[in-house]
Amino acid sequence: MGVLNLGIDAGNYRAKVAGPYGVDSYRTAICDWFERNIEEDFGEDDMEFAYNGRKGFAGTLASYEDQFGGGAMYGDSKAHDDTLIRTLLAAYRYTKKYCPDRGRFNLVVGQPIVSHKPKEKQKIIDLLQGSHFITINREDFHFYFDQVSVAAEGSGAFWASPKRGQIRIIDIGSGTVNMATLNHAKHINNASATFNYGVETAGGKENIDNIARAVIRSATQLKWRQSDTVFVCGGVASDILPLLAEHFTNIQPIIPQLNSYSGTQIHLPTFANAVGFYELARLTYG
Template sequence: MNRLVLGIDAGNHRAKVVGPFGVDTFKTNICDWFERDVEERFGSDDMEFEINGRKGFAGSIAEYEDEFGNGTMYGDSKAHEDTKIRVLLAIHRYLAKYCPHFDRIAIVTGQPIKRHKHTEKEEIKRMLEGIHEYTVNGKTHSIIIEGIGVAPEGSGAFWSSPSTGTIRILDIGSGTVNAATIIDKHHVNNASTTFNFGVETVNNKNDISTIARGVIRNTTKLKWNKNDTVLICGGISEAIAPYIIEHYPNAKIMEPELSRGNGITKLHPVFANAVGFYELAKGAYG
């Protein structure tokens, strides 16, 4: 193996990374660099970085130290510089954790369904492809990203545990909700979209029943049937599932499966997109 293949879900709240050696996750908060009088440690994912001339902090430290909010850029598109930083930091952490000898990388990452357009996918590929030199926590690295796929979020999660028939997927994230319809392993556009709200962007993020009602109301506009098979993924899956099941009785929480060696590991549903992206990456670049 001379090239590392990864699936990277560069979420607004946490990044999830899946590859041949295991998984990783970290907070994706980012803030600008400043000189610290007291160098406090906030979490194991604290990172001080310099990427393409931009200096900053990422991880738990950025959640606390950002003067303009919580250090996260929300929205229904990933075609922006913060995504580039998140992806490069995700690769850096995976290499440091599992396989520091790799320098050639191929990835599949995600874009919300609603903005999964050719121009935006090409923008994501353009900003990620090629040679990257960057410094994280005082150490400089150089990698080559030589293969990039951009999959629709939600639909990508399907490949973490594929099946036949009509499958609806609710990918409930911090900034968006992706509602995907897969029929016989094909994405159906007119029954899929992205809702531009998420767990961290509603007025009361602790009122899970209200979030669930918002999700359900919007899926009825897509003409989903109450008896459809609905798979739920995202970090809030366990908490929100009972409320989704009240309307969709056949809904259940996704169980993404990561094949490693001779075994299969079941992961938390928050990893569904990343596992699906990894499966797609193996097919394209493995």
């Protein structure tokens, strides 16, 4: 079989994956392995893994069993080992769901705008590219990542539903908020940034009012105007959009359009980065 193109948004709370068959998502909590006296089921994404001497649990299982809480590594860069584990688990879940015979991939993955720099991008490429042997749920897998590219989160979501002219994108994640400006599909650096707060680090959905106010303050720092064309993506897009609409007069969610083998698929705004990354992979790698 040939090489499969995937777009992977390996977020701190959930990973989102897009490819030619559709999309997938799982809880990205990871914790160290221990012997469980009672093996409870916590979710359909429960996983036990072993990779390169490291053993652990992942998915909803890890979010409950992690003795240190959270099961996520927050920060403004994804150049760390947890990103590799999350990406391998994403590839496993995608192939298990849609195409069990696939093992070779071209990837486009994400990095916050603030860390979208050559050295940080190369760290991620070096981390992911090449051959990987991993055991998941007591079954051995060999995955090979042929080509890897790194796109900017938020900005990459543009390709999930491209628009003409100048647009602003607010990508609200669990640990960061990426705010991107694009003009005729070109990223505008001096009107884009990453802000070091997100849904999980700023009180959760219960604190959505304050998160919305923080986003509006961040937009004013970038000199965005109330009348600008603004698109919102991320898992809380539907909850936060009415609050942001009190400030922005022309705001709407990104509705990702995936070019799948079966035709165009429409997905929720939470998949905007993953679908955008897949579209970039499809355009880049063919």
